[in-house]
Amino acid sequence: MATAARSARIDRVLRPVHRWVWRDAGRRVRKLLAFAEVETGGGRDILRAAEVTPDPLLRRLYLAHAIDELHHGVLFRERGAELLRVRGGRASALFNGNPLPGGHGLDDLSIEGEADARLLAFLHVAEKAAAGRFAIYRDLVADDPPTRAIFDEILHDEVFHMNYTYTQLARISPRAYRRQVWLARASRVWNRVVRLAAALGALMGAAFLTLLYFVLMPPFAWLARRAVRREPAGWVPISAREDAPPTSQY
Amino acid sequence: MNILGISAHYHDSAAALVVDGVPAAAVQQERLSRHKHDAGFPLEAIDWCLEHAGLTPADLDAVVFYERSMLKLERILVCSLRAFPRSWRSFPHAMRNSLGEKVWVRGIIASYLGVPRRNILFTGHHASHAAAAFLTAPTRRAAILTADGVGEWATLTVGRGERTAAGATTLSLTREIRFPHSLGMLYSTFTAYLGFPVNDGEYKVMGLAAYGRPTLCDAVRKVIRRTADGGFTLVPEYFEYQTSASRSFSQAFVDLFGPPRHPYDPIDLESADGRRFADCAASVQRVLEDTLLDIARALRRDTGLPDLCFGGGVALNGVANARLLAESGFERVFVPPAPGDAGCAVGAALYADRLYFRNPDRDVPDHPFMGPRVDADELARVARDDGQRVEALDEPELLDRVADDLAAGRIVGWMDGAAEFGPRALGHRSILAAPHAVEMRDRLNRDIKSREEFRPFAPVVAVEDADRYFDLPPGGLRLARFMSGVFPVRAEWRSRLAAVTHVDGTARVQALEREMAPRLHALLGAYGRRSGIPVLLNTSFNVAGEPIVNRAIEGYSTYRRCGIDTLVAGPTLVTKPALPQARSMKEAYA
Numbered sequence: 001m002a003t004a005a006r007s008a009r010i011d012r013v014l015r016p017v018h019r020w021v022w023r024d025a026g027r028r029v030r031k032l033l034a035f036a037e038v039e040t041g042g043g044r045d046i047l048r049a050a051e052v053t054p055d056p057l058l059r060r061l062y063l064a065h066a067i068d069e070l071h072h073g074v075l076f077r078e079r080g081a082e083l084l085r086v087r088g089g090r091a092s093a094l095f096n097g098n099p100l101p102g103g104h105g106l107d108d109l110s111i112e113g114e115a116d117a118r119l120l121a122f123l124h125v126a127e128k129a130a131a132g133r134f135a136i137y138r139d140l141v142a143d144d145p146p147t148r149a150i151f152d153e154i155l156h157d158e159v160f161h162m163n164y165t166y167t168q169l170a171r172i173s174p175r176a177y178r179r180q181v182w183l184a185r186a187s188r189v190w191n192r193v194v195r196l197a198a199a200l201g202a203l204m205g206a207a208f209l210t211l212l213y214f215v216l217m218p219p220f221a222w223l224a225r226r227a228v229r230r231e232p233a234g235w236v237p238i239s240a241r242e243d244a245p246p247t248s249q250y
Numbered sequence: 251m252n253i254l255g256i257s258a259h260y261h262d263s264a265a266a267l268v269v270d271g272v273p274a275a276a277v278q279q280e281r282l283s284r285h286k287h288d289a290g291f292p293l294e295a296i297d298w299c300l301e302h303a304g305l306t307p308a309d310l311d312a313v314v315f316y317e318r319s320m321l322k323l324e325r326i327l328v329c330s331l332r333a334f335p336r337s338w339r340s341f342p343h344a345m346r347n348s349l350g351e352k353v354w355v356r357g358i359i360a361s362y363l364g365v366p367r368r369n370i371l372f373t374g375h376h377a378s379h380a381a382a383a384f385l386t387a388p389t390r391r392a393a394i395l396t397a398d399g400v401g402e403w404a405t406l407t408v409g410r411g412e413r414t415a416a417g418a419t420t421l422s423l424t425r426e427i428r429f430p431h432s433l434g435m436l437y438s439t440f441t442a443y444l445g446f447p448v449n450d451g452e453y454k455v456m457g458l459a460a461y462g463r464p465t466l467c468d469a470v471r472k473v474i475r476r477t478a479d480g481g482f483t484l485v486p487e488y489f490e491y492q493t494s495a496s497r498s499f500s501q502a503f504v505d506l507f508g509p510p511r512h513p514y515d516p517i518d519l520e521s522a523d524g525r526r527f528a529d530c531a532a533s534v535q536r537v538l539e540d541t542l543l544d545i546a547r548a549l550r551r552d553t554g555l556p557d558l559c560f561g562g563g564v565a566l567n568g569v570a571n572a573r574l575l576a577e578s579g580f581e582r583v584f585v586p587p588a589p590g591d592a593g594c595a596v597g598a599a600l601y602a603d604r605l606y607f608r609n610p611d612r613d614v615p616d617h618p619f620m621g622p623r624v625d626a627d628e629l630a631r632v633a634r635d636d637g638q639r640v641e642a643l644d645e646p647e648l649l650d651r652v653a654d655d656l657a658a659g660r661i662v663g664w665m666d667g668a669a670e671f672g673p674r675a676l677g678h679r680s681i682l683a684a685p686h687a688v689e690m691r692d693r694l695n696r697d698i699k700s701r702e703e704f705r706p707f708a709p710v711v712a713v714e715d716a717d718r719y720f721d722l723p724p725g726g727l728r729l730a731r732f733m734s735g736v737f738p739v740r741a742e743w744r745s746r747l748a749a750v751t752h753v754d755g756t757a758r759v760q761a762l763e764r765e766m767a768p769r770l771h772a773l774l775g776a777y778g779r780r781s782g783i784p785v786l787l788n789t790s791f792n793v794a795g796e797p798i799v800n801r802a803i804e805g806y807s808t809y810r811r812c813g814i815d816t817l818v819a820g821p822t823l824v825t826k827p828a829l830p831q832a833r834s835m836k837e838a839y840a
Contacts, residue, residue: 033514040795044284044795044796047807047811048284050807051284051801051803051804051807052803056632056635056636059632059635059636060636060835061835061839063807063810063811064835064836066807066811067811070811074700077514080514081514081515081516084512084514084515085515157836159839160836160839163839164835164839167839202346205342205346206342206343206346209341209342209345209346210338210341210342213330213334213337213338213341213342214335214338217330217331217334217341218334220331221331221332221334221335223331224328224331224332224334225331225332225334228332231428233477233481233483234427234477234478234479234480234481234482234483235425235426235427235477235479235480235481236425236426236427236428237424237425238404238407238409238423238424238425238426244318246314246371246372246373246602246606247368247370247371247372248318248372249318249319249320249321249353249355249356249372250318250320250321250324
């Protein structure tokens, strides 16, 4: 049974990067707000697990876990917003996505139809990894007691999450629980590979489409702009295309 | 004849099944997938609709998609070309978005359902809106107005429809305003500017508007100009939604209205910025209303018809709807319970039935309860498993208990029968509470809904009592049937209906007919006998960021983690035990 958070080797190696991220107030805010989204999303997924599991004990534990995660989301969001106000932040494109990776959401795990054993193993591994990373973050925000207090509270909850997931996994899968944990670890690594591949694919696709845009589009763009000048302002009578055959997508 | 309607791939995907000309089932994908505004292909919703009707895909005579996807791609391409080269960032995103899934919708439907491709049909986006509004309304002839962000090219259309009992149907849209000129996009741009999520936070803008004064109407009219023919255009220099995937307003817009609100900043109505944001909301709301009103008046003159059917996302704006009813000259305004894109699933299926297949007109159910039914036994089972107090009561006793709880200031999660189709909780998946004290509003906002304090709550009242408490104009009861209009609370009752009276003295009231939701109607009576006022606060049964609950277990999990005191499904009544269990469990594992 896990009882305390120990950072993964990769996180210990990356400690200078983590320090660089947390040192800057702007990056700190972005990280906190990104965590808020991840924790909230993870909380909703675990809530769904509570709704679909047939096991009454697991339902109660998942529910308690989900409440924690949703609460963590609120803590991160409120702290991020508070720091933002102190900085006098304004809306920027930085907040339109998830600018910095991190947290411990449930990746692409599909809750519906997922076996409890697999979910518990996944949660256990994810919680353990997150706890180790949060322990590093807590140390790096020593200059910011309110943020540190949030990490303290979350780390306390993570002990419960790590322990119950492991104990329950051993209960419902007594012969294979160690294998389930290893499979969950392998699955996390594989998911990262897939995500990286997808990101690279998206990047290459965007580059190709951008190339097409500048190579092929100019003459059509010229024609399109000429056409728009001829369009009347205001109402347009609805043309015959409304009578297009019902099988047509045009 | 069995026709499946589908809306998908933008926001609020849904499926609806029309059997022999009558909608038999309809559900939004988000209610089943539990992802708010789920835009994915609604496979679970389709499965549920077919299962509910006892059909298989092979039994379907047609599957109708709610818009013409290639025409939409044409619009996206042409708009990118027009904005060349400023559109270079958004172009790859738009193409990936469209080419990844949206344009292959025929193949997707064929492969998921295994239906012949010739049975897969398409309607225009606004034709679907128009059909959803007109073919579900209890009227034979009506003018039709649709308005939303954008469909294929159209953003707003007008026309007329006529139904003959057991005979032919005509639905003709005659004129349209085309993208990028769009009332929906104008409102959404202000939604983004005010720091709320687009396609989700528009109703927050409407709520905020009541706190402001429309002092910036002249500025708003600089970005939307009226045309000589009675239409309008948006001035492109103020908008970026054509050229950017991440921002809808331009620097010129910011120069005109000031710095935008950051989504994480609270709105402090005592501060200068807070008042400016409220004034912005009030101003765009006023300009939207005025523009719609002018269009509706012209439509009334052109058609000479007394009834208006109004569809599209803009028809969710209850304040504008009330003004349309009061000032446009139309005697009755019909807004369906799901006027947005989800409702297009019903509209597309009905359109195909009446206009493609020319089936005779049929009256359709005049209620929104077309979703999955709640299972009271499931609630009793999981609540007992968790050590909650569970009682199975007969109807009169249950109503008395719930009315007692409400009168004692307790908050009740109320699940009854089939789920509503559309964004409003109309008495089958509702959180109910006493409407009298402002403290109740604050408690609901703080402990349950986790939402901004300026957001109002809606009341529900029996039709026969509505006029006593609310100042409803002629035709108001119809708009209030699906909570589609905002009307004044009578001045003498405002202090005793403080939790549901907005800052401007109005409320988005639901006027309930006994036949529509008999149990809630009876509960209103029981509550009225205790409090002297047969009105309840009725808000959707969900918490912030989540879809309205569907199954009993989802209602139960919501009840367990927020401040709902009593949970009801059918004859089952659940209350919380004295000791919170979550804490003791955590201590055991710590």
